[in-house]
Amino acid sequence: MNHLLFLECSPVGSESLGAQQVLAALADCESFSHGIHVTTRSLAMEPLAALSAQYAQAVTSSAPSDDPVLARSERLIGELEACDGLLISTPMHNFAVPATLKLWIDHVLRKERSFTITPEGKAGLLRDRPALVLVRSGNPCVGETARQPDFLTPYLRHALSVMGIHNVQFVYLPGFPLSAEILAQTRHALTAFLVPSRPTGDLP
Template sequence: MNILHIDCSPRPESHSRQLSAGIVKKLLEIEPNARISRRDFAAAPLPHASSDYATTLSSPVTLAAPLKGALELSETLIQEVDAADVIVIGTPMNNLTVPSVLKAWIDQILRAGRTFKSTPTGKVGMLRDRPVFIGIAAGGVFTGERANQPDFLTPYLSAVLDCIGLKNLQFLSVQATAFLDQNQSILAREKALATLNLAAIGETPCL
């Protein structure tokens, strides 16, 4: 099993990092020899789209003849996704949605003609599906009867990952982190991890 493990929080001991690490630990319990590829967007943030990249993607003509080097980073990141049997993402909810470092990654892996094709009915993914586990930490509450803020993160990630063919998504969350003490944080994380459905990895054909 190849695991692509991505973290987005700038805080070294953040709730989302601990949650994503817990997910990876659970995966290693069932596949101890799994190989892990790491992307830490706080330690090594991706650049936002360059002018050469944006120009190359601007039309079918320029995409067919890309500017030299414009697609190198995009191709590297796409190949990392393609090589993974399982993807684990740890992310905070920043201002109701994904942090900009995760958006920078998304902007590089959604590429016309490479990871999706446009059709009259919308985008169709070109990558094979595989399990994606997404650990979310939010200072407020965005689900259930106690929800006090909207959620633009989970529908956004569901939509954009579906565009490239990743449909098997599982969201785990630790909410109200702004009001949790250390013991409550541990309990909340364990409760979130208890919802982890590892049966999903059995649907991955490469295992």
């Protein structure tokens, strides 16, 4: 991978266990790859502005992309187009994506820009690229031990696929403290995602 877009969505920023796992994996990758260019968006620490009436009007009336009110949306879509890998580290908030990540989606999921309408439904206009979503939650949200619904995974998978990003892997980090085994599996998944060509025998 050459250019990673990293969306960090925790309100505690770099204190987040998810973010720490990503930063450790990136540091590990630096030692054996030529370096991955990373564009980081801290969606909770530097939240996007709430949607304005003008933005809603521009989106629903399919205003041209050079309309100034769409400038932020254009910049965010441009970041997506420029990357060849998307990494999202997000907490689960009330069984779903946090509001800050939802706001990012409301800026990038735009008709005739990132998706179009066909007789079969919405179809993505962005090039597919690998994506990994690291989900932190207080309690398990998938698998046999889950005692809560998970609206985050199907929602995010659908939102990304509408734009054309279908190649999405989810990794879950439930509860605290996390076992050494789960942390090792997470680092393994992150490293394999960041440097897919690396022989798996070398993975930490």
